[in-house]
Amino acid sequence: MANVLKHEKQEEIRALGRLGWSLRRIEEATGVRRETIARYLRWSGIGVRPPRGHKLGEAKAASPVATDPGTASKPASEVTTDLERPGGQGCIRVASSCEPYRERITAALELGRNAVAIWQDLVDEHGFTGRYGSVKRYVRKLRGSAVSLAHPTIVTAPGEEAQVDYGEGPMVRDPTRGKYRRTRLFALTLGWSRKAVWLLSWKSSSRIWCELHEEAFRRLGGLPRVVVLDNLKEGVLTPDIYDPTLNPLYRDMLAYYGVVALPARVGHPDRKGKVESSIGYAQKTPIKGRRFESLEEAQAHLDHWTERWADHRIHGTTKRQVAVMLAEERPHLGALPAEPFRYYQYGKRTVHLDGCIEVEAAYYGAPPGWIGREVLVQWDAVHVRMLDPENGALLREHRKRPRGWRQVHPSDLPERTPTGTLKLLARAMAAGTAIGKVCEEIHGRREEAGVRRILGVLSLVKKHGAASVESACQCALEVGVPDYRFVKKWLARHPSAPISLRQVDPLIRELTQYRDLVSKLTSATESS
Numbered sequence: 001m002a003n004v005l006k007h008e009k010q011e012e013i014r015a016l017g018r019l020g021w022s023l024r025r026i027e028e029a030t031g032v033r034r035e036t037i038a039r040y041l042r043w044s045g046i047g048v049r050p051p052r053g054h055k056l057g058e059a060k061a062a063s064p065v066a067t068d069p070g071t072a073s074k075p076a077s078e079v080t081t082d083l084e085r086p087g088g089q090g091c092i093r094v095a096s097s098c099e100p101y102r103e104r105i106t107a108a109l110e111l112g113r114n115a116v117a118i119w120q121d122l123v124d125e126h127g128f129t130g131r132y133g134s135v136k137r138y139v140r141k142l143r144g145s146a147v148s149l150a151h152p153t154i155v156t157a158p159g160e161e162a163q164v165d166y167g168e169g170p171m172v173r174d175p176t177r178g179k180y181r182r183t184r185l186f187a188l189t190l191g192w193s194r195k196a197v198w199l200l201s202w203k204s205s206s207r208i209w210c211e212l213h214e215e216a217f218r219r220l221g222g223l224p225r226v227v228v229l230d231n232l233k234e235g236v237l238t239p240d241i242y243d244p245t246l247n248p249l250y251r252d253m254l255a256y257y258g259v260v261a262l263p264a265r266v267g268h269p270d271r272k273g274k275v276e277s278s279i280g281y282a283q284k285t286p287i288k289g290r291r292f293e294s295l296e297e298a299q300a301h302l303d304h305w306t307e308r309w310a311d312h313r314i315h316g317t318t319k320r321q322v323a324v325m326l327a328e329e330r331p332h333l334g335a336l337p338a339e340p341f342r343y344y345q346y347g348k349r350t351v352h353l354d355g356c357i358e359v360e361a362a363y364y365g366a367p368p369g370w371i372g373r374e375v376l377v378q379w380d381a382v383h384v385r386m387l388d389p390e391n392g393a394l395l396r397e398h399r400k401r402p403r404g405w406r407q408v409h410p411s412d413l414p415e416r417t418p419t420g421t422l423k424l425l426a427r428a429m430a431a432g433t434a435i436g437k438v439c440e441e442i443h444g445r446r447e448e449a450g451v452r453r454i455l456g457v458l459s460l461v462k463k464h465g466a467a468s469v470e471s472a473c474q475c476a477l478e479v480g481v482p483d484y485r486f487v488k489k490w491l492a493r494h495p496s497a498p499i500s501l502r503q504v505d506p507l508i509r510e511l512t513q514y515r516d517l518v519s520k521l522t523s524a525t526e527s528s
Contacts, residue, residue: 111289159332222333
């Protein structure tokens, strides 16, 4: 571990400190020593919660022993005979209400469904009127019972924590191949009320992982303060006990919503045992042994089961109804922002010798001194941002341009015209007055591709002769379109014809339409 914590870890410590967590609790969650945590909190001006004093209480006095023979004592437990004991010889056996559904229950057990799922199916599909207890006893009699091990329960405040994870979803028919395919089951579970949101998807990526979080937040109607997740690549790029590196898209999405990410330690799934339990509950109850023809049908079935059964169950740990606890927890959740998060793509690029990087076949200028070095790049439909890989500082931000275009910040352009460009302008002026003026107009627009267009005009002089190119450039100046494309098209159609504005009209129309299209694209990009 380095002497200085990473920026993400520092922000995580500050965020947990603002939530009022104690030093000991932050140490258990992040793996950083309390002395280091207190130092970073003091540097940031965040108050450090003092440790609570532990006072040794007096030992509880032992219960007095009664020595007086006259003291009343607790009566001995009554003894029942075999005729009175349930299951004895004199007990009257009553047939179970599940006996008429024996074949269906046996078939469901062969598919791996549990007693809760079997009872819910009998109620929904066959009008079963018995209670869950009778189905549980009947299933236990058919396959026996298993003893579950006890695990410690992590207690959190309302609205404080949510846990997220992936699991295996049901088999759904793939619309492209026509075969059944395993889906992915995303689960977000609130730590206090145990309210869970289950969503299905075909595949996973950084953006899909973030969009599932957003959909879960919208369904809950609020935001938790902390999200506990596993070390999967969609959320954590580099797992580490002390300094995990978060996925930048996931990190920025949570920062936009004001939520702190808290990755669990590697090999410690008990830290997010609530979402693990909710995934197992969904896998064993609503989707076990079922197949669906479309993803929408599977999600609708899961949503119906959630609303009909999961939200109205009595949770085994809290001993309360989940829907009632959610109603009490919802006021403690954070407010959702007015607009959703704007997603972007990200990657690494190397600055080329011309000082630009390439993004989707367009070129964007980097600051001076970055040639040959790597930069982090984020881009969407509107902007392209270059970031410093060391500290994430913004280097340059450009408007998104079409393919083949170049965009350089005005401050990055050279103050003096290079000697090579001056020589090219001198050659153009020597070839003809109109040729020189057209090349100066091209250079005056300060375009990155201007030098190549000047070279193109000089190549036309070599191909068609100075006289023909001079006539074409003079015509371009008269009609107000001093551009290399105009000169090239005019020479391609009239290599040796005299100047005629009537003949040039179609060329002007074509170039005007082209420039109108480019201006519309540029204005639409800037307005968005």
